[in-house]
Amino acid sequence: MQDPYSERMNASETRAASGLALVFAFRMLGMFMVLPVLATYGTDLQGATPALIGLAIGAYGLTQAVLQIPFGMLSDRIGRLPVIYFGLVIFAAGAALAASADSIWGVIAGRVLQGAGAISAAVMALLSDLTREQHRTKAMALIGMSIGVSFAVAMVVGPLLTRAFGLSGLFWVTAAMALAGIGVVATLPRAHRHIHHRESGVAGQALWPTLRHPDLLRLDFSILALHAILMASFVALPLALVSEAGLAREQHWWVYLTALVVGFFGMVPFIIYGEKKRQMRRVVLGAVAALLCVELFFLGLGDRLWSLVVGMILFFTAFNLLEASLPSLISKVAPAGGKGTAMGVYSTSQFLGAGAGGILGGWLFQTGGLGLVFGGCAVLCALWLLVTWRMQEPPYVTGLRLPLSELALGNPQLAEDMLAVPGVSDALIIGDEAVAYLKVDMQILDREALDRLVA
Structure with a gap:
């Protein structure tokens, strides 16, 4: 094996x-x-x-x-x-x-x-x-x-x-x-067989529990809001660079390059802090609050080149941080064998947010100009902050899918025995696939005891 x-x-x-x-x-x-x-x-x-x-x-x-x-x-x-x-x-x-x-x-x-x-x-x-x-x-x-x-x-x-x-x-x-x-x-390479894998595909029987899970729903709303804000902001920001800052549209590339590079390195310490100290809830809430402040900053001071560049650096720092953190949180929060379904709903929410954000941003700009777009994004950030405020600190676990021997499959209490192994927090046995889906804390997992049960 x-x-x-x-x-x-x-x-x-x-x-x-x-x-x-x-x-x-x-x-x-x-x-x-x-x-x-x-x-x-x-x-x-x-x-x-x-x-x-x-x-x-x-x-x-x-x-x-x-x-x-x-x-x-x-x-x-x-x-x-x-x-x-x-x-x-x-x-x-x-x-x-x-x-x-x-x-x-x-x-x-x-x-x-x-x-x-x-x-x-x-x-x-x-x-x-x-x-x-x-x-x-x-x-x-x-x-x-x-x-x-x-x-x-x-x-x-x-x-x-x-x-x-x-x-x-x-x-x-x-x-x-x-x-x-x-x-x-x-x-x-050509695949010899199709694997029905609950960690990378949607399982119909897991869909309803996923749609009822409070923290998964909060994360789905988070990615919807994040991409709606991204699309709406990019209806307004290129136009602000032209009309407010006087920067020709052919020169916009260096603004985005600066903001993305600085924003990428800016988010790394927060990712490290959140994972090492197990404070991802605090990191996510802080990033949403930062996005709210950035949209308000654009609303009040987005009429000069320097302020738009500074604002975009802060925007991309928060955006990159959330874009990297939210899928990780889905993996942590989803029950054993439910990650694929949770990610399917999450991705659907992401694309819905992108569609809604572009439409909303264009309509707000046509109705009230740049200020209404930034104001609308700020309102969405505030709503997002309220939705995620009650999110629980996620379990710091990793998903495993372990093939089971015939002897292990014959154990009617296999799931209970696995849950008794130190470090295993959730277990789902799928007899048709001859596998066990587990959520484990790798820092305290007794690997030898788990291997004995599997074999």
């Missing part, structure tokens, strides 16, 4: 994790590169209004939210690769439609079609098929890292590409990256 605590991936697993991380990065680059430029360059499109530009910014999130869980379930039935190939083709077609459009409605249609290529769940399921149990968390972390890096790159490269090739050229580059993603998937 493979050692569940081994830390080295083999060459096939490394290639699979790296390739799928690259596919994620290509897609997310295509999603995010328009974020810093659409508010300024979109005004050149026929029929453009602030409200419609906001809809174009957030439109992809609406179809992503609706389709990502169904596409994940479809991949269980017809296979991962057909769903992933189809999703990337749809994404490329949406980018091509937006690139060919000369009106805002054409760009909106293209963004909606881009979002319909909702392959996140299918990619994560394929990752489960191609990696062994003991390395899956590491492989998923690599994908999470690729998403973060792609966001940072998109915020800088988007303005540079648009400056060189225009908004149409930016969408053509996005289409090319989606097609390149198809080539990457074609080179991946």
